[in-house]
Amino acid sequence: xxxxxxVENLSKLYKIGKKEPYMALRDALSESIKKLFRKNEKDKENxxxxxxxxxxxxxxxxxxxVGIIGRNGAGKTTLLKILSRITYPTEGKAVVKGKVGSLLxxxxxxxxxxxxxENIYLYGTILGMxxxxxxEKFDEIVEFSGLAQFIDTPVKxxxxxxxxxxxxxxxxxxxxxxxLIDEVLAVGDVGFQRKCFQRMEEVRKEExxxxxxxxxxEAILRFCKRSILIDKGRIIKDGNTKEVVEEYLKYxxxxxxxxxxxxxxxxxxxxxxxxxxxxxxxxxxxxxxFDSREPIFVEVEYWIIKPKNIYASIVLQNQMGVxxxxxSESSSYLGRAYKILEPGLYxxxxxxxxxxxxxxxxxxxxxxxxxxxxxxxLYHADVHNAVGFQVFVPLAPDSPRGDYPGxxxxxxxxxxxxxxxxxxxxxxxxx
Amino acid sequence: MQEKKETIIIKPxxxxxxxxxxxxxxxxxxxxxxxxxRDIKIRYRRTIIGFGWAVIQPFAQxxxxxxxxxxFTKIPSENVPYPIFVYSALVPWQLFARALNDxxxxxxxxxxxxxxxxxxRIILPMSVIISALVDFFSAFSILILLMIFxxxxxxxxxxxFPVFVFVEILCALGVALWLSALNVKFRDVKYTLQFLTxxxxxxxxxxxxxxxxxxxxxxxxxxxxxxxxxxxxxxILLNTTPPDFTMMAIxxxxxxxVFIFGVVFFYKMEKEFADIx
Numbered sequence: 001x002x003x004x005x006x007v008e009n010l011s012k013l014y015k016i017g018k019k020e021p022y023m024a025l026r027d028a029l030s031e032s033i034k035k036l037f038r039k040n041e042k043d044k045e046n047x048x049x050x051x052x053x054x055x056x057x058x059x060x061x062x063x064x065x066v067g068i069i070g071r072n073g074a075g076k077t078t079l080l081k082i083l084s085r086i087t088y089p090t091e092g093k094a095v096v097k098g099k100v101g102s103l104l105x106x107x108x109x110x111x112x113x114x115x116x117x118e119n120i121y122l123y124g125t126i127l128g129m130x131x132x133x134x135x136e137k138f139d140e141i142v143e144f145s146g147l148a149q150f151i152d153t154p155v156k157x158x159x160x161x162x163x164x165x166x167x168x169x170x171x172x173x174x175x176x177x178x179x180l181i182d183e184v185l186a187v188g189d190v191g192f193q194r195k196c197f198q199r200m201e202e203v204r205k206e207e208x209x210x211x212x213x214x215x216x217x218e219a220i221l222r223f224c225k226r227s228i229l230i231d232k233g234r235i236i237k238d239g240n241t242k243e244v245v246e247e248y249l250k251y252x253x254x255x256x257x258x259x260x261x262x263x264x265x266x267x268x269x270x271x272x273x274x275x276x277x278x279x280x281x282x283x284x285x286x287x288x289x290f291d292s293r294e295p296i297f298v299e300v301e302y303w304i305i306k307p308k309n310i311y312a313s314i315v316l317q318n319q320m321g322v323x324x325x326x327x328s329e330s331s332s333y334l335g336r337a338y339k340i341l342e343p344g345l346y347x348x349x350x351x352x353x354x355x356x357x358x359x360x361x362x363x364x365x366x367x368x369x370x371x372x373x374x375x376x377x378l379y380h381a382d383v384h385n386a387v388g389f390q391v392f393v394p395l396a397p398d399s400p401r402g403d404y405p406g407x408x409x410x411x412x413x414x415x416x417x418x419x420x421x422x423x424x425x426x427x428x429x430x431x
Numbered sequence: 432m433q434e435k436k437e438t439i440i441i442k443p444x445x446x447x448x449x450x451x452x453x454x455x456x457x458x459x460x461x462x463x464x465x466x467x468x469r470d471i472k473i474r475y476r477r478t479i480i481g482f483g484w485a486v487i488q489p490f491a492q493x494x495x496x497x498x499x500x501x502x503f504t505k506i507p508s509e510n511v512p513y514p515i516f517v518y519s520a521l522v523p524w525q526l527f528a529r530a531l532n533d534x535x536x537x538x539x540x541x542x543x544x545x546x547x548x549x550x551x552r553i554i555l556p557m558s559v560i561i562s563a564l565v566d567f568f569s570a571f572s573i574l575i576l577l578m579i580f581x582x583x584x585x586x587x588x589x590x591x592f593p594v595f596v597f598v599e600i601l602c603a604l605g606v607a608l609w610l611s612a613l614n615v616k617f618r619d620v621k622y623t624l625q626f627l628t629x630x631x632x633x634x635x636x637x638x639x640x641x642x643x644x645x646x647x648x649x650x651x652x653x654x655x656x657x658x659x660x661x662x663x664x665x666x667i668l669l670n671t672t673p674p675d676f677t678m679m680a681i682x683x684x685x686x687x688x689v690f691i692f693g694v695v696f697f698y699k700m701e702k703e704f705a706d707i708x
Contacts, residue, residue, distance in 0.1 A: 085549040087705040093442040104547045125465040
């Protein structure tokens with residue numbers, strides 16, 4: 001196999017500072033006068049520099065699809081920007097064989113005053129397509145977008161969803177042998193997302209070389225055999241996607257799998273202190289990655305030091321920071337909220353039912369609450385991001401996903417009971 | 432997909448001359464025209480008169496100048512009626528003014544595209560000049576009508592017309608390259624454009640003939656690249672007395688200097704465009 005992309009010791013230095021990136025002429029003049037007088041001094045004292053990429057080397061073979069993952073600001077986009085020649089590297093070099101198409105954002109150059117048709121041509125041309133190519137693909141693009149009836153309407157009248165569909169449809173027909181994609185695998189509503197994934201499957205079979213930057217681990221796992229993990233401008237791991245994604249999750253989860261405190265260091269008050277927070281499966285084994293078909297047990301241990309009506313609550317947040325639910329011990333039985341606990345060590349276990357949570361990463365906030373006589377809560381302990389765990393909804397007949405491989409938006413993904421039966425054999429009941 | 436694969440080597444910027452790649456610009460000629468067409472469509476969309484503005488603007492200017500400078504102040508106009516004298520210069524001037532005002536903003540106005548996708552950046556100011564050429568030719572058609580109206584018959588010199596159009600494009604593009612690149616780094620440029628255009632108009636023999644410039648100032652006026660363009664257009668179209676050869680030579684030389692260094696300067700600045708944004 002031939003090499004399509006060869007990157008050797010690529011580095012990019014960015015200047016960061018409080019200064020405006022562009023300057024007024026006045027500043028430039030005063031700067032150059034200043035420079036005359038302090039030639040030997042460090043001119044760069046007020047500016048700090050950052051290596052957005054440092055000595056990055058890798059090779060990509062023709063037809064390979066490689067995922068680039070890492071945290072925000074790790075240097076992923078800088079890498080794509082250099083490879084697509086938007087910006088220059090500071091050191092090192094890259095050799096790219098073939099025509100490069102870069103999709104760092106869909107819909108670049110769309111103009112609201114122009115019609116859908118005009119924008120397809122304009123955007124296609126900006127992406128590097130020839131007019132003839134767009135002519136040939138035009139009908140397919142329109143069909144893909146599902147916007148045939150609005151194609152001669154100025155896009156300023158489009159909803160944001162329509163806008164994105166048109167842009168994505170155009171981009172989906174970019175015929176270059178190398179594609180650089182940044183976080184634009186699928187957009188729009190569920191139906192359109194499925195189309196996007198189908199299109200990605202088609203593209204994958206076309207033997208094109210693709211570099212994909214994404215935070216969507218599911219998509220990366222699905223489309224890329226190989227992935228590269230980048231952090232602080234350096235390659236941390238390069239290899240099989242499954243291993244790289246695991247490394248990523250391990251490397252970057254500042255999230256605890258469990259928490260345990262000694263009595264002296266435990267968060268709490270003179271009345272109560274937290275001892276431990278653990279995530280367990282139904283067999284009592286501690287773990288942090290759950291098949292959505294199994295229940296999740298959250299175990300909170302706390303000391304009651306002086307008699308008080310105290311109970312534990314957990315707040316579940318998903319990776320978007322959305323509160324999925326609050327589960328409170330006070331709901332375990334009537335009167336629990338005002339029950340005075342005698343000093344001692346207590347263990348409260350909450351079962352999160354199976355087939356409830358959606359795919360993703362979750363964190364728990366754990367609080368010890370005292371409910372006042374006026375029903376106002378007083379927190380004796382409050383630990384944000386106490387522990388975290390992941391849930392995946394597998395492709396299985398008894399999971400909420402069933403045999404549908406795509407994703408659903410939504411905070412939860414429960415398994416619902418559906419019942420379908422034939423009511424009548426005739427389409428038109430006899431009149 | 433079996434076509435011969437081009438190889439791109441990406442490395443830190445070295446010399447400006449490595450960056451200038453004429454073949455690449457030619458390969459993106461579709462983009463050049465698509466952007467020009469976008470500009471044309473957007474400029475007159477949602478106007479009642481639409482494309483008519485391309486003609487009305489210089490025509491209205493001509494009427495005003497004819498009244499003030501032709502009728503009241505009686506500026507000599509080389510034996511041709513003043514309206515046609517001034518209009519024949521306003522048509523090329525308008526193209527240059529577009530280069531000053533619109534082309535110089537072309538890079539800044541398209542920052543969002545520049546920071547997300549690569550193409551030869553020089554296409555941006557070039558596309559504005561192309562869209563301005565459409566206005567130029569529309570306004571020019573009115574000049575032909577005026578010539579018929581005033582009975583001005585051109586001589587064989589009119590065959591030089593394409594040469595002067597080409598020289599004017601170089602001139603406009605040269606200035607646009609300087610200003611558009613400078614504008615990225617120094618947003619001051621934007622605020623100077625209005626009076627720069629005004630001063631430049633009066634420094635160019637548009638409303639008056641070059642003949643009336645005192646001898647001792649001729650050299651300074653000749654340094655203005657637009658002097659040669661305007662005088663040249665008048666000479667070939669209206670059959671006025673031949674312009675001062677030295678002035679024409681200096682002015683044309685200036686056009687080439689501004690253009691060549693404009694290209695070099697643009698490519699030198701271009702490397703930073705995406706990072707500055």
